[in-house]
Amino acid sequence: MELRYCMLGIKLSDRIARQLALLDSLGSTERDAWLSHLTDVSMVSDGAIPFRDNIDVAHGYGVRSIAEPGGSLRSTEIIQACKDNGITLTQTGIRLFRH
Numbered sequence: 001m002e003l004r005y006c007m008l009g010i011k012l013s014d015r016i017a018r019q020l021a022l023l024d025s026l027g028s029t030e031r032d033a034w035l036s037h038l039t040d041v042s043m044v045s046d047g048a049i050p051f052r053d054n055i056d057v058a059h060g061y062g063v064r065s066i067a068e069p070g071g072s073l074r075s076t077e078i079i080q081a082c083k084d085n086g087i088t089l090t091q092t093g094i095r096l097f098r099h
Contacts (some may be wrong), residue, residue, distance in 0.1 A: 038062035046096035048072035055081035063087060069095040 070091030082089040
């Protein structure tokens with residue numbers, strides 16, 4: 001099954017809803033097959049990545065580069081996890097997630 005979509009000029013919330021609806025419409029076997037074909041995926045976080053297992057799981061989904069603000073209590077573990085998994089890590093120093 002090949003999935004393609006183009007969403008230019010659509011609000012961010014609409015694009016996210018569309019992607020979630022697409023994944024929800026697939027059965028678990030189809031979803032796993034689709035996700036297994038992802039390669040060279042980039043991941044961006046507006047908040048610091050808190051735990052190493054986030055990196056390990058991301059690697060399993062084809063993530064090869066990550067941008068995140070850094071500065072978590074476990075930043076050294078995050079950096080090491082990226083090195084262990086061959087993931088390029090960019091720490092921006094800019095935190096956009098606030099609560």
